[in-house]
Amino acid sequence: MKPRYKRLILVVVALALLTLGATFVLKAFRSNLVFFYTPTEVLAGQVPDGQAFRIGGMVQEGSVGRKEDGVTVRFEVTDTIENVPVQFIGILPDLFQEGKGVVAQGRINAEGIFLADQVLAKHDENYMPPEAAEALERARKIKMDKQ
Amino acid sequence: MFSAFLSVLRKELLLAFRQKTDVVTVLFFFLIVSSLFPLAVGPELSTLKIIGPGVIWVGALLCSLLALHRVFESDFSDGSLEHLVLSGEPLSILVIAKIAAHWLVTGLPVVIVAPLIGLQFGLPSTSLILLVGTLLLGTPVLSLIGSIGAALTLGVRGGAALTSILILPFYVPVLIFGAGAVVADLQGLSIDGHISVLLASLCISVALAPLAIASAIKIALE
Amino acid sequence: MNFWQYSSPQYFYPLAKKMAIIFFVLACILTVWGLYIGFFVAPTDFQQGESYRIIFIHVPAAWMSMIIYLVMSFWAAIGLIMNTRLSSMLAQALAPTGALMTFIALWTGAFWGRPTWGAWWVWDARLTSELILLFLYIGYMALRASIEDPRRADRASAILALVGVVNVPIIYFSVKWWNTLHQGASVSFTKSPSMATSMLTGMLVMALAFWMYSIAVSLVRVRRIIRDREANAGWLNESRGAS
Numbered sequence: 014m015k016p017r018y019k020r021l022i023l024v025v026v027a028l029a030l031l032t033l034g035a036t037f038v039l040k041a042f043r044s045n046l047v048f049f050y051t052p053t054e055v056l057a058g059q060v061p062d063g064q065a066f067r068i069g070g071m072v073q074e075g076s077v078g079r080k081e082d083g084v085t086v087r088f089e090v091t092d093t094i095e096n097v098p099v100q101f102i103g104i105l106p107d108l109f110q111e112g113k114g115v116v117a118q119g120r121i122n123a124e125g126i127f128l129a130d131q132v133l134a135k136h137d138e139n140y141m142p143p144e145a146a147e148a149l150e151r152a153r154k155i156k157m158d159k160q
Numbered sequence: 161m162f163s164a165f166l167s168v169l170r171k172e173l174l175l176a177f178r179q180k181t182d183v184v185t186v187l188f189f190f191l192i193v194s195s196l197f198p199l200a201v202g203p204e205l206s207t208l209k210i211i212g213p214g215v216i217w218v219g220a221l222l223c224s225l226l227a228l229h230r231v232f233e234s235d236f237s238d239g240s241l242e243h244l245v246l247s248g249e250p251l252s253i254l255v256i257a258k259i260a261a262h263w264l265v266t267g268l269p270v271v272i273v274a275p276l277i278g279l280q281f282g283l284p285s286t287s288l289i290l291l292v293g294t295l296l297l298g299t300p301v302l303s304l305i306g307s308i309g310a311a312l313t314l315g316v317r318g319g320a321a322l323t324s325i326l327i328l329p330f331y332v333p334v335l336i337f338g339a340g341a342v343v344a345d346l347q348g349l350s351i352d353g354h355i356s357v358l359l360a361s362l363c364i365s366v367a368l369a370p371l372a373i374a375s376a377i378k379i380a381l382e
Numbered sequence: 383m384n385f386w387q388y389s390s391p392q393y394f395y396p397l398a399k400k401m402a403i404i405f406f407v408l409a410c411i412l413t414v415w416g417l418y419i420g421f422f423v424a425p426t427d428f429q430q431g432e433s434y435r436i437i438f439i440h441v442p443a444a445w446m447s448m449i450i451y452l453v454m455s456f457w458a459a460i461g462l463i464m465n466t467r468l469s470s471m472l473a474q475a476l477a478p479t480g481a482l483m484t485f486i487a488l489w490t491g492a493f494w495g496r497p498t499w500g501a502w503w504v505w506d507a508r509l510t511s512e513l514i515l516l517f518l519y520i521g522y523m524a525l526r527a528s529i530e531d532p533r534r535a536d537r538a539s540a541i542l543a544l545v546g547v548v549n550v551p552i553i554y555f556s557v558k559w560w561n562t563l564h565q566g567a568s569v570s571f572t573k574s575p576s577m578a579t580s581m582l583t584g585m586l587v588m589a590l591a592f593w594m595y596s597i598a599v600s601l602v603r604v605r606r607i608i609r610d611r612e613a614n615a616g617w618l619n620e621s622r623g624a625s
């Protein structure tokens with residue numbers, strides 16, 4: 014066999030492998046790599062039993078409260094459909110706010126309360142000055158009033 | 161071309177069987193390193209179960225590194241690597257043959273022993289099967305990528321340590337998705353994505369790594 | 383004038399000196415301007431308060447860390463294919479600056495992550511790949527340092543850089559690939575930036591300043607590399623006598 018044909022065969026094989034690799038990459042994109050579970054998934058029992066996992070969603074408005082000891086924080090994580098109560102001992106990050114995103118890591122106890130070892134604030138992609146945020150908020154209210 | 165592939169493969173395997181200590185050393189290294197973790201972390205099975213897949217994967221990765229330096233180095237120092245380059249056959253095919261032999265004598269034994277260590281870490285049988293599966297997909301990628309580092313550091317002082325520095329970052333994705341698949345399965349998550357990424361990296365590294373290795377060898381021989 | 387003559391170290395050496403001075407001056411001016419916008423003009427963020435201001439350093443450094451890797455690999459590849467010495471020297475000169483940028487991005491990111499996310503370090507995809515990028519730079523420099531023959535070092539490290547290039551797009555798109563803690567990119571080419579104008583201006587000015595700085599420092603470094611490697615060539619002594 015001539016060296017030229019050998020090289021041709023190798024190139025064809027390599028290209029075929031690369032194409033195959035690319036299809037697998039595309040397939041990987043389409044499958045969902047989960048980083049946290051939503052409250053709906055938690056209540057539907059889609060979470061691992063007895064394992065630590067992450068729960069993500071919004072902090073329910075008006076749900077944040079402290080226990081008498083002053084360090085235990087309780088709040089509810091919501092995805093606007095279901096709520097899961099979370100209990101956490103420690104310092105909350107600055108960005109932790111009612112109505113904002115949050116990710117908590119920990120495990121769920123027998124009473125269905127999520128005992129968090131760590132609470133992480135999940136901020137959104139918008140950087141803007143306070144005035145702009147207020148303006149947006151006003152605009153949303155007006156829109157809701159009209160409806 | 162195919163006969164050249166087979167003859168290189170046969171020669172390498174024969175050499176490995178003559179010097180069984182190499183293979184045995186790698187296996188014992190794997191067993192001992194993995195057994196150190198429970199001693200360090202504590203015998204609690206719930207903890208071991210969580211770290212088990214990761215520990216086994218890191219162990220497999222270190223084994224691959226341990227044996228890497230020998231892939232080309234002895235052939236380089238006694239001049240037979242130069243003969244391979246001048247043989248007229250495509251160098252990338254010969255390179256693949258050498259790596260295949262390397263994987264058969266160091267990667268495959270590790271894959272076979274892995275379930276035993278998995279038992280020590282209290283992994284359930286479904287995880288053990290998955291562990292073997294991901295290792296079967298992942299360890300050839302480790303050998304392929306690692307050989308790039310081995311070829312780049314041919315004849316360089318302190319080559320073995322240097323190879324580790326060069327190559328370990330490239331091992332990261334394989335490690336993440338290989339161990340991640342087992343962990344995700346333990347937590348009842350879908351592992352399609354992990355397996356797809358492993359398959360993709362296998363295909364891409366089989367296609368591209370021999371090219372990089374062949375040119376690295378040619379650079380070293382100049 | 384033949385433009386291509388500057389691909390020879392001999393002609394590039396004096397040119398690099400002039401260019402380095404220009405770029406240093408530009409870098410200084412842009413840094414002062416960018417920091418002024420960043421600290422005095424740009425408003426406080428409605429959500430993150432003052433701590434967001436670290437983006438004026440963090441984001442440009444993160445951009446540069448990736449861009450420099452690409453540029454470095456580009457020059458390394460040119461050096462490998464065309465066999466030109468100067469290209470490989472440029473690649474060599476870029477690596478330390480790239481590593482520095484990666485380090486700054488990681489460092490400032492940790493300082494910002496603590497108040498905003500509640501953790502110094504989070505093992506999410508983007509942070510992890512930035513860390514791997516730092517390891518790639520270190521590996522590149524280590525390989526280069528341990529091969530004594532400079533021509534072999536050029537070509538071997540070029541192959542390593544090209545293998546690593548696969549990693550840079552992973553960093554950039556990892557935000558979309560993995561659904562993680564790190565926020566989505568605030569500036570993108572497809573949609574209008576979700577930032578106040580003065581914040582964006584400050585960031586872009588700082589990014590330009592980082593560009594100028596990187597170019598200037600690399601030029602200075604490439605001059606040193608030329609001095610080291612061409613020490614035996616006659617022209618170096620002549621030009622040193624002249625300038």
